[in-house]
Amino acid sequence: MMDxxxxxxxxxxxxxxxxxxxxxxxxxxxxxxxxxxxxxxxRPDRAARALVTGTSQVIGVVAQNSSLYGPASLLTAFExxxxxxxxxxxxxxxxxLDERSITEAVERHLDQRVAGLVVxxxxxxxxxxxxxxPADVPLVxxxxxxERSSTLVTVDQVAGAHAATKRLLDAGHRTVWxxxxxxxxxxxAGRVRxxxxxxxxxxxxxxxLLTGDWSAASGYRNGQLLARLPDVTAVFxxxxxxxxxxxxxxxxxxxxxxxxxxxxxxDDVPExxxxxxxxxxxxxxxxxVATATLELLIAQIESxxxxxxxxxxxxxxxxxxxxxxxxxT
Amino acid sequence: MMDxxxxxxxxxxxxxxxxxxxxxxxxxxxxxxxxxxxxxxxRPDRAARALVTGTSQVIGVVAQNSSLYGPASLLTAFExxxxxxxxxxxxxxxxxLDERSITEAVERHLDQRVAGLVVxxxxxxxxxxxxxxPADVPLVxxxxxxERSSTLVTVDQVAGAHAATKRLLDAGHRTVWxxxxxxxxxxxAGRVRxxxxxxxxxxxxxxxLLTGDWSAASGYRNGQLLARLPDVTAVFxxxxxxxxxxxxxxxxxxxxxxxxxxxxxxDDVPExxxxxxxxxxxxxxxxxVATATLELLIAQIESxxxxxxxxxxxxxxxxxxxxxxxxxT
DNA sequence: TCATGGAATGTTAACGATCACAACAGCGAT
DNA sequence: ATCGCTGTTGTGATCGTTAACATTCCATGA
Numbered sequence: 001m002m003d004x005x006x007x008x009x010x011x012x013x014x015x016x017x018x019x020x021x022x023x024x025x026x027x028x029x030x031x032x033x034x035x036x037x038x039x040x041x042x043r044p045d046r047a048a049r050a051l052v053t054g055t056s057q058v059i060g061v062v063a064q065n066s067s068l069y070g071p072a073s074l075l076t077a078f079e080x081x082x083x084x085x086x087x088x089x090x091x092x093x094x095x096x097l098d099e100r101s102i103t104e105a106v107e108r109h110l111d112q113r114v115a116g117l118v119v120x121x122x123x124x125x126x127x128x129x130x131x132x133x134p135a136d137v138p139l140v141x142x143x144x145x146x147e148r149s150s151t152l153v154t155v156d157q158v159a160g161a162h163a164a165t166k167r168l169l170d171a172g173h174r175t176v177w178x179x180x181x182x183x184x185x186x187x188x189a190g191r192v193r194x195x196x197x198x199x200x201x202x203x204x205x206x207x208x209l210l211t212g213d214w215s216a217a218s219g220y221r222n223g224q225l226l227a228r229l230p231d232v233t234a235v236f237x238x239x240x241x242x243x244x245x246x247x248x249x250x251x252x253x254x255x256x257x258x259x260x261x262x263x264x265x266x267d268d269v270p271e272x273x274x275x276x277x278x279x280x281x282x283x284x285x286x287x288x289v290a291t292a293t294l295e296l297l298i299a300q301i302e303s304x305x306x307x308x309x310x311x312x313x314x315x316x317x318x319x320x321x322x323x324x325x326x327x328x329t
Numbered sequence: 330m331m332d333x334x335x336x337x338x339x340x341x342x343x344x345x346x347x348x349x350x351x352x353x354x355x356x357x358x359x360x361x362x363x364x365x366x367x368x369x370x371x372r373p374d375r376a377a378r379a380l381v382t383g384t385s386q387v388i389g390v391v392a393q394n395s396s397l398y399g400p401a402s403l404l405t406a407f408e409x410x411x412x413x414x415x416x417x418x419x420x421x422x423x424x425x426l427d428e429r430s431i432t433e434a435v436e437r438h439l440d441q442r443v444a445g446l447v448v449x450x451x452x453x454x455x456x457x458x459x460x461x462x463p464a465d466v467p468l469v470x471x472x473x474x475x476e477r478s479s480t481l482v483t484v485d486q487v488a489g490a491h492a493a494t495k496r497l498l499d500a501g502h503r504t505v506w507x508x509x510x511x512x513x514x515x516x517x518a519g520r521v522r523x524x525x526x527x528x529x530x531x532x533x534x535x536x537x538l539l540t541g542d543w544s545a546a547s548g549y550r551n552g553q554l555l556a557r558l559p560d561v562t563a564v565f566x567x568x569x570x571x572x573x574x575x576x577x578x579x580x581x582x583x584x585x586x587x588x589x590x591x592x593x594x595x596d597d598v599p600e601x602x603x604x605x606x607x608x609x610x611x612x613x614x615x616x617x618v619a620t621a622t623l624e625l626l627i628a629q630i631e632s633x634x635x636x637x638x639x640x641x642x643x644x645x646x647x648x649x650x651x652x653x654x655x656x657x658t
Numbered sequence: 659t660c661a662t663g664g665a666a667t668g669t670t671a672a673c674g675a676t677c678a679c680a681a682c683a684g685c686g687a688t
Numbered sequence: 689a690t691c692g693c694t695g696t697t698g699t700g701a702t703c704g705t706t707a708a709c710a711t712t713c714c715a716t717g718a
Binding site: 001002012013016017019044045046047048049050051052053173 | 703704705706707
Binding site for chain 1: 570
């Protein structure tokens with residue numbers, strides 16, 4: 001930086017002012033400095049800046065280290081959004097979402113003086129880990145606990161599940177079964193609520209809830225059971241992978257989809273269109289979630305305080321394909 | 330840090346020594362300092378350390394911002410490995426792998442004074458972007474250009490493809506067709522080479538190469554064609570998603586898998602076991618790739634120089650399921 | 659005419675760590 | 689008794705940047 005200053009014939013402070021787009025710099029010197037910067041190929045040292053300002057241009061993200069489609073998509077969508085606004089993203093994946101792992105990951109980020117923190121914390125156990133956080137750290141939670149009063153962005157699970165269930169009822173099915181995700185995930189709980197609400201509204205019997213774990217394996221396992229029940233004609237699954245497992249189980253038992261059984265999934269994984277048959281499913285808008293998260297986070301960073309309680313929910317959309325039909329009865 | 334020093338009754342330098350586990354510190358003062366650190370809840374400032382040492386404990390990763398299973402798995406595997414060794418990971422995703430995007434991402438990382446760089450660069454266009462890199466930056470490429478003389482870790486695509494093709498030939502098929510990935514991906518090219526090699530070795534006719542783009546859609550498209558050719562009895566696809574699309578096309582045309590056509594995929598995505606039928610596929614060991622990458626990178630960081638030309642290839646394994654049978658002829 | 663103010667720039671001191679070197683103690687060897 | 693080693697601790701400078709304050713210059717109005 002001194003070199004640049006010398007070359008431009010000004011002081012280092014003026015260089016700093018040009019860099020930070022300070023107002024009181026004459027156009028003439030601004031150009032000289034810019035030229036010197038370009039000529040020397042100078043780049044400011046972020047570490048030095050972070051040292052003196054006490055903050056960095058890095059956002060820390062805590063996410064589960066899984067290949068689950070939802071969280072993974074969220075993560076990449078957020079990375080992209082952050083980069084577009086000039087923030088670097090520091091990912092601290094955790095293997096499991098228990099309190100200790102999350103606390104550790106958060107502290108690692110704090111060590112690095114991140115400007116803000118995003119936690120993708122779909123399970124209940126994540127809550128307490130965030131409670132002890134210094135209050136002055138900007139924080140946005142994605143798919144976190146709707147009960148906690150922190151800034152939160154979330155996919156509208158209830159609305160998505162409601163739409164899917166209603167779609168099946170509207171097709172004429174007497175009732176709709178549901179294979180859920182793990183019960184400690186907020187996402188899963190929301191989808192169950194939406195499903196129940198739609199059934200209740202329609203004044204229809206609520207079948208017993210089957211529980212999966214997001215995996216195709218769990219869909220297959222539950223499918224073994226559903227395939228044996230002849231009056232099951234419509235199933236809403238908590239995600240597309242469960243639907244895939246279910247599809248295979250039904251297929252093995254000779255029950256045709258959608259002729260005998262209609263299915264709707266959740267997530268719209270890229271392959272869903274090539275399941276046999278192509279899967280009707282609910283698509284969450286991950287990009288919108290990412291954008292909203294970043295927006296709220298930056299607002300907090302700039303205002304210097306965490307405005308707790310702000311909430312943003314993103315409505316998913318139903319994408320129709322070929323796994324839904326009216327019952328043959 | 331001064332506070333800690335005062336509380337422990339030593340100088341700031343001694344505190345620093347304790348922090349860095351310097352040898353010449355008496356056990357007694359070490360304990361005093363540790364106690365003071367704990368009491369004050371002190372955490373060293375990484376930015377300050379980075380400023381004076383000129384390096385950080387952060388590894389920059391350049392990866393494509395896609396939901397392709399391979400690259401995404403690689404990324405999370407690497408994050409986990411890095412975290413286990415105390416490195417933070419800064420992800421700079423790029424939307425496309427052209428030269429400019431990569432150069433930009435690399436420079437962003439350089440700004441942040443990363444200790445080392447990992448580039449997941451499966452396509453040819455990434456090469457030139459890395460050529461102009463300062464020579465003193467530790468760099469490991471994953472799935473990069475085998476021709477370039479840089480440190481490289483890669484899945485043994487050729488061996489995997491060879492094994493898959495041979496498996497199909499051994500089952501008695503006259504020849505094996507292949508739907509490849511995009512031709513500018515090194516991964517795809519390697520898989521094509523392995524396929525050709527196995528056919529050549531067996532002294533068997535090499536069918537025309539069909540080209541896909543990793544997507545289920547491209548598998549479906551090519552499947553429309555293959556389904557019409559009655560003498561196609563065995564297909565090796567460049568990944569599992571292509572296989573899924575192919576599966577659906579064959580199904581629509583009434584050709585049974587594996588009775589009429591045998592299929593082997595590549596990647597072993599979690600859902601592959603629940604395709605209809607469960608897919609025989611080649612499983613790359615992403616964790617091993619991640620570990621090897623980190624090892625090489627740390628070696629470079631510690632030695633302070635980039636030992637170019639080191640190469641590590643990880644052998645994949647064939648996982649047998651139900652999509653392969655002997656031809657009925 | 660001279661204070662007054664604001665715009666442009668420079669000077670100096672932080673920020674929080676490490677590094678190079680100096681200082682001191684204890685101890686055995688000459 | 690002196691020298692020199694080794695192990696332990698302290699002192700001051702330094703990394704590259706921004707913040708706070710000082711300075712200069714010129715225009716403005718009483």
